[in-house]
Amino acid sequence: MKRLELLSRILITLAIVGAVGTPLYFWSRTPLIHARIAENGGWTPDVIRANVGEPLHLKLTSDDVVHGFAVGQMDMQSVDVLPGKVTDLTLIFDKPGIYTFYCTRWCGLNHWRMRGTIEVGGSSSDTQPASAPLYVTLKINIDAPHNAPTIPVQKPSALRGQSFSTQLPITNSTNYYRANSPYQVFDELSNTSLTETERWDVAAYLWQSNTTAESLANGQRLYAQNCAACHGENGAGDGVFADDLTALGATLQRSMTGDNKMTMQTPADFTDPKRMMGASPALLQGKILRGGMGTGMPMWGSIFTEEQIWDLIAYLYSFQFEYQK
Ligand code: HEC
Ligand SMILES: [Cu+2]
Structure with a gap:
């Protein structure tokens, strides 16, 4: 284990x-x-x-x-x-x-x-070199905008998605899940006979099948302790510190001479489908590991284990999808 x-x-x-x-x-x-x-x-x-x-x-x-x-x-x-x-x-x-x-x-x-x-x-017998995080391997620019060009009209349902999942041209592997955004899944299914709603449902199903109830519960606990004060209890970017961060950003912007582009921002809204459908787990992992470098988003790479970060990510997507109990 x-x-x-x-x-x-x-x-x-x-x-x-x-x-x-x-x-x-x-x-x-x-x-x-x-x-x-x-x-x-x-x-x-x-x-x-x-x-x-x-x-x-x-x-x-x-x-x-x-x-x-x-x-x-x-x-x-x-x-x-x-x-x-x-x-x-x-x-x-x-x-x-x-x-x-x-x-x-x-x-x-x-x-x-x-x-x-x-x-x-001191020395230890089993020093393995740390491997590069996925966003580095995949060459994802985690600072580039990543909004999904289209979003679902209703909350995608994993339960509905499951029924279409058998006849699909995509795999349900962890590697596929981590490297792709829900929008990429939606897009890849455009040659199938599925409707747009059904394609989003398949994404919900893939996302749910790549996590467990235990991981989601662990992600929720870590989120409440470490993220909710900025990102909000319900993920909407409206935690108790959100206004302070925004105000600080505005003050800094006024007092800065110009070329520092990473300024304080409002915490990301995880209930926004454009943001979340357009983000792959690898991208979110990069942001969490590295932080925003001056945006107000702390870096967590030295705090959490890799497993804990994947649990947090699985939880962040749960603001978008309807999962089966
Ligand atoms: C002190 C406030 C603060 C805390 C605490 C915080 N964040 Fe953030 N976070 C931000 C801000 C501000 C942004 C937007 C700027 C950016 O993306 O760098 C952000 C952005 C993000 C993004 C990027 C989303 C995207 O679409 O690019 C992720 C993912 C994220 N936070 C996850 C977390 C997680 C998980 C935690 C808890 C472990 C956490 N944050 C704790 C302030 C915070
Ligand atoms: Cu303290």
């Missing part, structure tokens, strides 16, 4: 919320890590060093509001970092590398900037 492998990558041996106000410094050489909202400096220090296989003891406290602490690329239960209290945490890494730690509590507009790194030295 993929998830279990990931879990074993970093073993969290123990997490104890420290005794309130008691200066119980078991590990005298462990510096206290301070958390502050990003505007006031984020994590101090923000670079931590560790060695493979050796316990890394951390002491965390907050100088302002409640923050959270987690290390990316693993299914780690985050711990709260409370003002005036000390949280003790011990981590053991079984692979060298540069890990990202990040705040898991929405502490403000720049919450997602609260990130730091843990540099884990």
Whole structure:
């Protein structure tokens, strides 16, 4: 199981919320890590060093509001970092590398900037080189507009789509799904006898058959925790921070001299069929991995595992399609 492998990558041996106000410094050489909202400096220090296989003891406290602490690329239960209290945490890494730690509590507009790194030295027997993400392999320009030229007149239904799926010139493989947008599927079926509505239904069916109820539930959970504050609970791009981002963009635009084209934007609306029908999973993966480079869309590549990102993507399309229970 993929998830279990990931879990074993970093073993969290123990997490104890420290005794309130008691200066119980078991590990005298462990510096206290301070958390502050990003505007006031984020994590101090923000670079931590560790060695493979050796316990890394951390002491965390907050100088302002409640923050959270987690290390990316693993299914780690985050711990709260409370003002005036000390949280003790011990981590053991079984692979060298540069890990990202990040705040898991929405502490403000720049919450997602609260990130730091843990540099884990040492050697490991199974270092495989990371493979290039799909959008790079497919040479997709993730910054180019990708609106679908036409959109469905009604919400495409996976159930209806299933009934046409047997006599199709396209495959239902994961590779095909990830590399194509729903519009490309619709377009590829234009030589068949299917109506336009039926062609969209087939796309809905392909999309549903490339995910599972478990993945969708996992995607929904990750979305609510990490994306909804900007993109909105229902995907409409209207999260609590959406107006702030838009306003910030307008201010920056006025104060900028010109050539910086990546400015703050309104969060993407995942309920917009033009946007979503025109986007392949590979394109969305690229955006999520890399971020918007100045648009306000954070980069998540060092936070989530590949599996978690595919789960998120499957969930984003569920705003467009009607899936069978
Ligand atoms: C701080 C606000 C913020 C958060 C948090 C955020 N986003 Fe975004 N996102 C944006 C903005 C703004 C855009 C539009 C600009 C852009 O595409 O770069 C965007 C764009 C995107 C796009 C590109 C859509 C397209 O059609 O190109 C995807 C995909 C996306 N976000 C997914 C996510 C996911 C998944 C999460 C949570 C893990 C997330 N975002 C969290 C602000 C945010
Ligand atoms: Cu925070």
